[in-house]
Amino acid sequence: MDKTENRVISTFGNRALIELDNKTVPCLIRTKKQTLVTNDFVTVNKKTQPILATGISKRNNLFFRQNNSKQKLIVANLDCLYIVIASEPKFSSETLYSMLASALKENISVSIILNKVDLKEQTKKIKKTLDLISPFRIESLNNSSTLKCEPSLFNLLNINVIKTNTFSKNGINDLKKSIESHEKNGLSSSVALVGQSGTGKSSIINLLVPDAKIRVASISEFLNSGKHTTTSSRSYKTSIGMKNKIWLIDTPGIEKFGINHLTLNDIKKVFPEWAIINNKIGDCKFSNCIHDKEPECQIKKLLANLSKSKKKQFDYINLRTRLKIWLKLLELINSKD
Numbered sequence: 172m173d174k175t176e177n178r179v180i181s182t183f184g185n186r187a188l189i190e191l192d193n194k195t196v197p198c199l200i201r202t203k204k205q206t207l208v209t210n211d212f213v214t215v216n217k218k219t220q221p222i223l224a225t226g227i228s229k230r231n232n233l234f235f236r237q238n239n240s241k242q243k244l245i246v247a248n249l250d251c252l253y254i255v256i257a258s259e260p261k262f263s264s265e266t267l268y269s270m271l272a273s274a275l276k277e278n279i280s281v282s283i284i285l286n287k288v289d290l291k292e293q294t295k296k297i298k299k300t301l302d303l304i305s306p307f308r309i310e311s312l313n314n315s316s317t318l319k320c321e322p323s324l325f326n327l328l329n330i331n332v333i334k335t336n337t338f339s340k341n342g343i344n345d346l347k348k349s350i351e352s353h354e355k356n357g358l359s360s361s362v363a364l365v366g367q368s369g370t371g372k373s374s375i376i377n378l379l380v381p382d383a384k385i386r387v388a389s390i391s392e393f394l395n396s397g398k399h400t401t402t403s404s405r406s407y408k409t410s411i412g413m414k415n416k417i418w419l420i421d422t423p424g425i426e427k428f429g430i431n432h433l434t435l436n437d438i439k440k441v442f443p444e445w446a447i448i449n450n451k452i453g454d455c456k457f458s459n460c461i462h463d464k465e466p467e468c469q470i471k472k473l474l475a476n477l478s479k480s481k482k483k484q485f486d487y488i489n490l491r492t493r494l495k496i497w498l499k500l501l502e503l504i505n506s507k508d
Contacts, residue, residue: 176212176228178359178418181405187224189213190408198222208233208244209404210361210420232277234363236269238429238506246363246404246420250353251280253346255366255375257287263367264492265499268441269428270365272500275328276437282331282349284364286371289336301332328441337374347379350419351412359416363404368424376421380407383421433504435461442497448473463498470494 180188185200187207198221200207205227207213212228234252235244252274256262267283274281285301333349335342353360364372377383404422411417439445445462449455449469456467474494477487 175214177215178406179207179209179211179213179224181209181403182207183403187213189215189222189224191215191217191222196222198224200224206244208235208247209406210247210249210363210418212248232279234274234277234279234365235432236273236425236429237432238427239431241429242432243429245365245422246361248361249279249363249420250355250360251282251350251362253282253284253362253364255284255286255364255370255372257285257366257370258290259287260367260369264496265503266367266425266428268496268500269430269433269503270425271328271330272433272437272441273428273430275440276433280353281328282333284346284366284375285332285334286375287336288334288341289338328443335371335375337371337378340378343375343378346375347411350379350409350417354412354414354417359418361406361418361420363420363422365422365425368426370424372421372424376407376419379411379419380409383407429506430500430503431506435501435504438497438500438504442493444493445470445497461498461501462494463501 178190180190180195182188182200187198187200188195189198191198198213198215201223207224207227211230213224214226214228216223216225230247232249233244233247234249235242237243252270254267254270254274256267271281331349333342333346335346337343350362353362364375366372373383404420406418406420409415409417409419411419452469452473455462455465455469457465460468460470462468462470470490471494474487474490477483477490480487
């Protein structure tokens with residue numbers, strides 16, 4: 172039995188496509204302890220026909236969504252997750268933050284791709300929304316409890332935003348450089364694109380991996396499934412970087428991202444300003460305050476004060492918008508849908 176770790180290119184049911192001896196080969200999955208997912212590493216039995224996957228290596232991380240007790244595994248062992256957003260289809264702040272919180276829970280680095288920037292009017296709206304929902308760096312709080320803030324896109328979470336247009340190819344080189352930054356000396360690295368259906372993930376993949384369409388056809392033929400291309404993640408070895416050891420993973424479009432696997436503390440990670448505000452102006456009356464209907468909540472008090480100031484309209488709208496998303500996510504982690 173081969174003890175070498177072999178990368179999983181894609182899966183469908185009890186079948187998988189793996190990289191074995193620098194070749195892409197099909198195999199059957201016979202591991203019952205875990206469900207295999209794209210970018211897992213497996214040991215195999217080469218002597219059988221077809222080859223059998225007999226064991227799964229320990230994962231560094233796992234990106235997945237969960238509705239109630241039902242998990243949908245998406246991809247494992249990532250060095251960076253690129254969340255693709257666009258003005259079409261309709262942008263969802265809740266979906267973005269659900270994916271973001273899920274990635275941070277697994278200690279996965281995150282960047283955001285703002286695609287379809289050629290749709291200028293629509294893109295202006297989404298950029299404005301991003302400014303509103305992104306964490307802001309709080310510089311000072313004066314006696315009237317107003318914020319002096321510097322809107323900086325996700326600066327507290329060290330998240331970069333890359334603007335792309337797949338028609339003109341604007342921003343694609345910037346994206347390549349960003350992906351190259353995750354290259355590890357002598358070791359392979361993996362990045363994945365995720366996002367709502369219709370945001371242009373596949374178009375970006377086709378620019379980064381010119382023969383992607385041919386490989387998709389091969390994968391479907393190997394796994395004997397025409398539906399595979401829309402239901403399972405798939406990994407491509409790219410020529411990006413100095414060592415050509417970066418793997419790029421395409422994922423199915425996401426309509427609804429369940430976060431029943433997240434906790435209150437996981438959600439807090441994408442709202443770092445709550446703790447900063449409390450440190451500046453004092454704690455809420457209750458240590459477990461969720462800034463909703465609790466009495467003497469400092470966040471709600473600050474929001475009320477900001478609403479009275481015409482000069483602080485952006486601060487007010489920013490805080491109000493963030494609070495609305497926060498409460499929606501708290502609702503989603505307890506959702507039974």
